[in-house]
Amino acid sequence: MLHAAYLIIAFPLLGSLLLMTFGRRLGEPVAGWLGTAAITASFVVAVVVFFGVLHAHQTDCIPGLLCQGSPIAPGSLLNDQFVQHLFNWVNVGGFHANVDLLVDPLSITMCLFITGISAMIHLYSIAYMHGEEDFTKFFIYLNLFVTSMLILVLGGNLLLTFIGWEGVGVCSYWLVSYYFQKDSAASAGKKAFIYNRVGDVGFLLAIFILYSQLHTVSYVEIFQRAGHLSPLWATMAVLALVLAASGKSAQIPLFNWLPDAMEGPTPVSALIHAATMVTAGVYLLCRLHGVVNLSSTGQGVICGVGLATAFVAATVATSQSDIKKGLAFSTVSQIGFMVLAVGTKNYEAAIFLMVAHAFFKALLFLGSGSVIHALDGEQEMVRMGGLRKVLPWTFGTFMIGWLAIAGVPPFAGFFAKGSVLDGVFAKSPVLWALALLTALLTAYYMSRLFYLTFTGEERFTAVGPNGEPGIEHPHESPWHMRFPLVVLAILSAAGGAIDLPWVHTWGLDTFLNPVFLTTTPAATNSGSTQLFLAIADAVVAVAGIGLAWVLWRGKAARPELTPAFLKRVWFWDDAYDAVIGRPATALSKAAAIVDDEVIDGAVLGTATLVRRGADQLRKAQDGYVRTYALSIAAGMAAFLIYLVTRVFS
């Protein structure tokens, strides 16, 4: 069953190729259905492979393959890791990189939720993108994105992951600037791309460091040889990885592209900028846990980055007026929690939160999309309110998402965030207190967003602050949009069951353990501490919801609670502009002069020289056989004269 792994990638790739070739002929909505079918097929294969991994996990041996404990070779199994060798790729001198897929509990967990949620979002998009001019193109990009994401996750070495990493970056760029006629969308796409490029430098540095020290780029071999890394190089590698992760996963200092990326269509925000792509950085850190484990300095930096991002983004989220921007900062904050979990070596919890977050954040974004769809594209919460009655399906499912992210038991978020916080507590109670404060803010800002959107007066019927006409009859979305909402709501409600803290015989934790080989920090907390922590989480969640109810019940705006400092993201972009933007502009103006005068001059000079030479050669080629024969004779004479000199030397 494990050998089918390549099909997980093949289906979306096939889908995108078919859409590229026949897409325009198929048109709406067939193209959308084709895209959805490709992803669904990929999901089915992922499930099959998942059972293969599960079976291997129970028997520790796959028939026909080597068993656990044997030296690793293509097709063998160690720590539940199965390497599928597809073909040799680069084989230069001592450098080998094969196109190998690494199928293990970690990668298959990622595949399951990536393909599952992608299938839902593809289905949703058929209705959401209805009537768009570039309907087919949207699905081409979306299928390509899923392909790249799966290559990123399943790649058996750093180079393949890097290809996927760049692929998702490019697809994200295309999709953010999907409405490229809008200036804001075009520049948001560019911003996302440039921030990501900075992170990519980190990834490349990490590849160079690991290759120079360990002479391999394969994950299995890196894990085996990680012990040879000196502490200094381990720290350098981890720092490079943190830079990579902060670019892709929108962490400090590179987090500010994500809110702008909300210019893309809402399904894109749900899939790429909430559920999947932005978690790639966390995945990378988890995949290279063998390296992260070696550097306590690195872990400290990871903790710091994660916690700072979680806190800053949470404060900013409390003051956003655009529903998607609010959710975007919430995403940044939640990924901060995942990074924090990685920093405490609590990898299982990071993945658990990643999965749970994928469920509820995709749900929340799709819900917001449903609202925006109903209100003809309105995203400002000032013009919402009272949608409870108008959009009952959206309201019900969104409520589950809200309770899940707020951390109310027994929804998925409670367990996932709980397991992260347990690990933080085991590391340092001070960090735990800060993280708990952030959890309180989470409950607060999500409740504010929920109240502003669904309760209170129906502000959308009135004329907007900028003179927008009122919306008379908002309508509930069609079934293709409601069905994913319901499925994701069920997953958000019951998703905690995949890893219940009191069950130790099965669950995500047990499944992933062979990969990470660490005892969860949560296990080191005593039983009564566990109970205390769980109660604290629940209390904080309820308190946040209550606080928001007191402050925001029936209100549309409270300027005193949303200061400019928070609205403008701690003046982050202004600082970047002053420190990097303006000096860089001045520098590039100077460089432009050098470029025009010096470099262009040199290039043009060379080009002219080459062209003149070419013209001369063309004249020499005059078409007469005698000239050609003369050339041969001259060449022959030159040969012979040279050889004569060799004879007499």
Next chain:
Amino acid sequence: MNPITVPSISYFTMAPMLVLFVGSVLLMAAASLLRHRLPEVVSTATSVLLGLGALVVSILQWDHLIRHGSSSTVAGALVLDGFSVFVNITVSCAVILTALVAHDYLARLKFDSAEFHILALLSASGALIMGAANDLVVVFLGLEILSIALYVLVALNRKNEKSAEGALKYFVLGGFSSAVFVYGIALTYGATGSTNLAKMGTYLSANVVHRPGLLLAGIGLLAVGFCFKIAAVPFHMWTPDVYEGAPTPVTGFMAAVAKVGGFVAFLRVFETAFSTQQSTWAPLLYTVALLTTFIGATSAIAQHNVKRMLAYSSINHAGFILLGVVVLTKAGFAGSLYYLFTYSVMAIGTFALLGVLGGARDEDHDLTSYRGLAKRRPGVALSLALLLLAQAGMPFTTGFLAKFGVIEATVAHGEIPLALLAMVSATISAVAYLRVGIVMYATHDVPTPVSDGSSFKDRAEGSLLLEVEPVATTHEVPVAPTTGLAIGICLAVTFYFGIAPGALLDFARQAAQLLR
């Protein structure tokens, strides 16, 4: 009087050349005995089947070679080794692809189809003989069989002046270089007492030549003969005229088959017989390789006719392949063989597309007629752009790995300046390929005025890229299924082995190792 002893003959070694040669003779007999003209389908199918037959036999030979090692037959005149099997496989593939490409072309231009296929098969069998020849006389035999059939093939387009002109030039100069080659054989025979390559090599390694004048002159003349055949500078000047004048499928065939045959014989003669004299002749070929890459590349960018441009680009490629002869190492052989195979495929595909774009009479090869092609014929434009990018050495195509292979071998041999200069020439030649791409994609049917040259972009386009006259009206020729199939195969090979190169690289590497 001694009875003549008949040497033992291994028909297995000769099987591929026999398949093609006997097949073409039978086809000729059938075509001349039949009262009606042989239907095109029959001659194409025969040609493809013969190519397939030769390919299958060659693959069996490869299997035999891997198991039992190399061997020689006919008193050491022919060998079965890595080089010969490599030539057999490459040329068989080229025969199949060319037959597919030519099918529609011949019908369109109302040529005698059987005539073309007979000559192509004969010429191919000449290339196979050159690949397996272990004796200078047999090399010459193969060279002449290859060349004489090609002279006629080039002249096939009787209504076109350029075709006749090209063929005549090719014939006259080919005769000249053959004479030089034979003289080289005579001199080296005089110096070593044999024309058998293995014996010459043994003789030269066992004895120190005190008065090497005769030997060196012979080597020099043989090098001239080979350099003419592979179109190395300064023996290249026939190439643009012949490539331009020949019917386009013939051009593709020449670029593939004549180069493969010439290069492999060149490699074998200089490795087996004259490797002991390498320090003497290497500087010569070093200079020739350098001149070939540079003059090929710089002349390519000055051309307005795409067929001529590709002729110069083939000269540039020849310079790269020559690097493997210069270094004379196993890695160099592997690089050259890989380059030959991949270039053959790319060239046949590219010229197949040119044959389609040339219009009803195969005359519209001016760059102007390519304007706005991407809008008019997106599939054709894309295929051509991809094949040209592959020729330029784009990563993820075989073209990249081909250049990489020979350059790597050159660097490993310590010839770093040569490698660097060759790469510079590759950059120059890339301009020529990109220029075609830009004309296809970035221009419309309306002619744009050449700008006065105020900014870099304008000047560059005005001078190098878009200096083209008003549009010629073309009668579009559809891509026939057979042609499409051939182009598809070429693209698939170019990209498949560019992304997953393992199998083909191993093939070239082993072929280079298994030299007898």
